[in-house]
Amino acid sequence: AQSVSQHNHHVILSEAASLELGCNYSYGGTVNLFWYVQYPGQHLQLLLKYFSGDPLVKGIKGFEAEFIKSKFSFNLRKPSVQWSDTAEYFCAGTHFGNEKLTFGTGTRLTIIP
């Protein structure tokens, strides 16, 4: 079955630390991958997406993700986190031609001032 997995359930970092959140997918063939963020009390919003082309994708608020096909991974990165990055982060994906969007279980990120 198609799936997306996130192995980091809760990550705690200090401000200015570098961030990398893991995401792996199990689709074969062409995939579409996303990172969504949910700030406390707010609805889910898109950080970035990958469809094709450059495997390094830039998103909002300084986030980026790299699609590595050989590793079935789409990890999210940010060089220097801020307190305002405290949120829950979800990786999601679809298999090309299939509109079903599957989410990982999410990673809660806590930034300590």
Next chain:
Amino acid sequence: GAGVSQSPSNKVTEKGKDVELRCDPISGHTALYWYRQSLGQGLEFLIYFQGNSAPDKSGLPSDRFSAERTGGSVSTLTIQRTQQEDSAVYLCASSLAITGGSEAFFGQGTRLTVV
């Protein structure tokens, strides 16, 4: 509308009662999704619609759950004979066509509490 709208925003119901949750997607969006988010859990896929048909309803937890979409627009998720384990935030999202390059836009959700 400007975004995905869900109603009600909060619903408290007694165990055994039926509830209806409504989702108004962004105008023109052909795909519509329902997810459930429980405390400490991720987003659990329930069902998605392409137009008025549901190619995948594999995530509906039991036959107490059903959903429909009419006119390629509004969708209703119905839970019959609610149980306490149904308590969660129910999220709706819509998109033009994800595999065509668009993203899914989410509503604020309906927080369902079964007492």
